[in-house]
Amino acid sequence: MNYGLTYKQTRSLAYEYATALKKCPIKWTEKKEAGIEWLKGFMKRHKDLSLRKPENTSLSRSTSFKKHNVTQFYDNYEKVLKRKKFAPECIYNLDETNIMTVVQGPNVIARKGTKQIGQCVSAERGQLITMCGIVNAIGNALQPVFIFPRARFHDSMLFGAPTGSVGYANSPTSGGMTGPLFIKVLEHLKRLTRCSKEDPILLLMDNHESHCTLDATIYCRENGIVALTFPPHCTHRMQPLDVSVNGSFKQKLSVAQNDWLLSHPGKTITIHDLASIVTPAYNASYIARNIIAGFMKPGIHPFSRNAFCDEDFECAEVTNRPMPTTSSDAFSDVLQTTSAAADTDCEEVEQEINFEDSPPATALYIPVSTPVSPSIIYSTSAQLVVSDVGPSLSLPEAETISSITEFSTPPMTSAVSPPSTVNCA
Template sequence: MDETGLQLNNKPGYVIAKKGSKNVAALTSSEKGETVTVLSCSNAEGAFLPPCLIFKGKNKKQEFEDGMPPGSKLYMNAKSAYVNTDIFLDWLKTHFVPRKPQGPVVLFLDGHSCHCNSVEMLEYAEANDITLLCFPSHTTQFLQPLDRSFFKSLKSHYNSVCNTFVKTNPTKKINRLSFGKLFDDAWSKSATVENGKGGFKACGLYPFNPSAIPEYAFLTECAFSHSQEEHSTLDKRVLPNHSLSPLPSTSAEEKNITPGTLLEQITPVPSTSSADQVRKRAKQVAMELTSPDHIEKRRKKEEEKATKEVKKTVKAEKRANKENSIKLIKKVDLENAKKRSSLSRKLVEASSSEDSDTNISLSDHSSDDIDENDNAEYAGCGEPYTTTKKQDDWIQCVHCTEWFHEGYSKYINLCHGCGKVLSKTRN
């Protein structure tokens, strides 16, 4: 199985015109076109499963499936038109397994993340006798049967039917509603037994034939070292003492050396040691995705990822709660400050409107009004502000302008003595 993309537009291709013509026109779509993913699957007998298509969006309309090949299924992906883990798992459950023959089967696929990372998908495949075999990295152009014999034919026929549609319907454009019929015409011409069998044969998968892969597809460190040894030997034979020009010789072997060979020796191909290191780090062998070791490895990675997400969420919640607490404290402090300023203004206005006899200062407080405890609270702790060890805030009385600890008075913006005297005066 593999995926490919089709565009909701046409490619005009070549136009036949007279040589030297200044005006050569072709009818084409004015827009780039929307991408539609086609998920295809075939076996070595040349039989194709009905295709599955993926549109970008959330709302699926029944009209989108009009005209599609029988048995086709349409998926909607909100983020993009590409396949994801959920779509691939649903494809296995509802599309592949019901059509799977009895007994174990091998499903070849590439190393896309949606094919390899879901533990649920791997366990489901193992439970249904499906062995998922992943191709090595960067080798699908040689090992993927659908890439070798089917997708080019599908796109070629699809572009052909799209060009015909645009020419016969110049006032219409290719959209989701007309895509089904166009795709059905292209699919019926491409999904043939010859194309299905030809892909497996060209890749050497069935019949098994390792020699079907050309030699130039294998790029190894041994090949590089062997090539470098040949070049060094040729250097010594053709260019003795590393001279830039060959010495005169009459031997038949040196007469057959071409200018291209000499140029290659003068300017050798740069070393590819860095590329070799990258290839060693990448996956270079086929992998059985449904093996117990791989499933356990994926399960551990998912657990680690879930743990990190939980820690990240808890940390974000703590940060949000702290920010909310700070905002709430600031809001309460602001409201209290407003209440204090309002009450202090009222007390000042009331004290200024009273008779001068009742407007007394702190030095005029009588012993009847203030007892020793009140004087002690009013006088404060007696410590200077710079050496005090109390953690309470210092507040200045709006009446007597003396400083005191906030906890020493129950009145707002007033020391205990002034507050008590003023409250008795008002009463």
């Protein structure tokens, strides 16, 4: 549920439970929590429990990863696979990851009892560049694309980068992905895969605003790239690169930066050095074993709808609520209610008029009262006669009523002045 208990919270919960059972030891009442010895014994008795450092998960990710969103993605993915018959080597995943010149240092060995350990880094705050990785379902990794926070790109920025890497400059203040730069990434992808309308590829990616521009959509359509995006805030569980590749890459990058600082004492890491530092971490992380596992775990390849169980969606269950009623649905309900009421009125009028019991030459005189609503029931083929005569007098034969129709306004050919008399035969 993404709300785990710490050691202290576990001890407090044990104290509250023991107090409710009226079996609380006296020592526990001093700090209002269970003792440390009880906690050690509890962990020994339950071998399946351990203390783990959780991964930070935002509320948006916790509540958006729900069964409905995942099922909708699987439906779209299955339709694409059936329509285009993509082979595993034609299914690609693209994702950007941020690289800083300053990262958190790795864990180091220190003497027990030492309260504070220092680790040398380049600066307090660093610059950010973006690395765009591209992999396919059989474990191949294409050459990455680097985006630097500079107005102009220089070849020296890619010194020591993985062979075949491409670099671009965004702006002096940002090294992030933009719409125009993403078009260049797609051109890089087309050049390496040689895709076309006759031989298309499937590209899985997140729905970042730079990926969903009109220019990117047109380019993909014209060059045989079928783009399919993951549901919002679900990439941490569904995107292959996020599942099993980028996490390992970040850990190895932290070690590589620490090794570089040890090899270059007194120097700081700049954006001109990052490409060479990234290479060993990239070669150790973007390997076939990690990539294939990333496609397999979320059920992308081999395709499986059972990759996630109900326990994986428990965090989103607390936010589920009924679908809201739209204005069109409410208007439709009103129309159905009004139509049903009008049908009931017509049935009541038809029941009052008995056609079978009336002789052919005898007229039935039924007084018609003014309805309360502005809608008035009129006969389409009956002859309406306004008369002051009583019901005992004989009148000429009139036409037989064939149907009853409801009008919002009286017909111009009929003159009705309530109370009036309807001559029906």
